[in-house]
Amino acid sequence: MSNTITCPNCGHTFSLSDVQKHELQHMREELQATIKLEMQKDFDERAKSYATKLKIESEDQVKKQTIELESYKKRDEEARAKEIVFLKEKQIMEMKAKDMELEKERAIIEARKTMEEDFSKQATVKLALEMEKAARENDKKFAEKEQQLEQLRRSLEDANRKATQGSMQIQGEIQEDALKAMLQAEFIFDVISDVEKGIKGADIIQEVRNEYGQSVGIIAWESKNTKAWSDSWVDKLKEDRLRVNAGVSIIASSVLPEGITQFGLYRDIWVTSYESALPLTFALRTHMIELSKTRNSLKGKDEKMEALYHYLISSEFKAKIENIVEAFTTMRDSLDQEKRAMERIWSAREKQLERVISNTSRLYGDMQGLIGAQLPKVDYLELGSGEE
Secondary structure, eight states, X not given: OOSEEEOTTTOOEEEHHHHHHHHHHHHHHHHHHHHHHHHHHHXXXXXXHHHHHHHHHHHHXXXXXXXXXXXXXXXXXXXXXXXXXXXXXXXXXXHHHHHHHHXXXXXXXXXXXXXXXXXXXXXXXXXXXXXXXXXXXXXXXHHHHHHHHHHHHHHHHHHHHHHTTOOHHHHHHHHHHHHHHHHHHHOTTSEEEEOOTTSOSOSEEEEEEOTTSOEEEEEEEEEEOXXXXXXXXXXXXXXXXXXXXXXXEEEEXXXXXXXXXXXXXXXXXXXXXXXXXXXXXXXXXXXXXXHHHHXXXXXXXXXXXXXXXXXXXXXXXXXXXXXXHHHHXXXXXXXXXXXXXXXXXXXXXXXXXHHHHHHHHXXXXXXXXXXXXXXXXXXXXXXXXXXX
């Protein structure tokens, strides 16, 4: 078999190995071109796909960034708007706080002014009433004192006339007249009478009457003006009080028994100096009137009446009488102390009231700042409209 081959077109003769080489070379070139073309096509497709992917991703990234930027801008605008609102509200709250402080001061000043006016009015009214009462009492006392002075003047005139006689009996009568005049001047509703000359009995009989003019008992008086005390006076007055049915017996003397300085109960008889006679009489009259009321409510109850009688002559009753007389002499000082104490109390209460108003206003302001318009309004603590 021939290893050569002739080309039908050009008639060129070449060996079979050259043909194979040439075909192989051609096939290699075609294959390389095909591979290159496919690789280029694949590369182009991949590049195009990658470029498309990058473009899409870039567009998505741009959109995302745009959205985030818009969100940031929106949030920044909202934050700025909130900050502006907050600053405005803060400014308004500060202005309201200043207005509230100013209103608090005005309310405190107004409350203090009103309180001062009320206190001034009350004090004026009270002072006027007290002055009117004092004027009436002074008029009454002046009239009583005038009557007493007139009686004392007459008594002194009689005493001066009788004193010239120089006898102890006349001096005793002078002292007795003075005592009688004093009792008549102080106890205008009581019946004060002398025991007639030549008749045994006490020097003065005082019939005590209550506010209704009813007789509630009798006080038998014995007046003594000597240099020495005598127990025989006590025995005599005990007998004399039985004659007039006196419930209380008193010896008024310039000299007192041993152990008694101003007044006291001595052998069931009251003894007193002339200085303490009036306070003692006030206290005894008061108890006689109260005892009469009790006696009227206990009529027919002898045992209770006996118990009351024993109480009346007891040391306990004596102590109470002494306390009443002492209280009578110190009553004016106690009244002055009470006035000073009430002034201190009024001053302390005024400060407490101011503190309550101030604390209430602050508490209301704090609650209004927390709750706002939902808090019920208190007209007294709110700002006024400026119109009456």
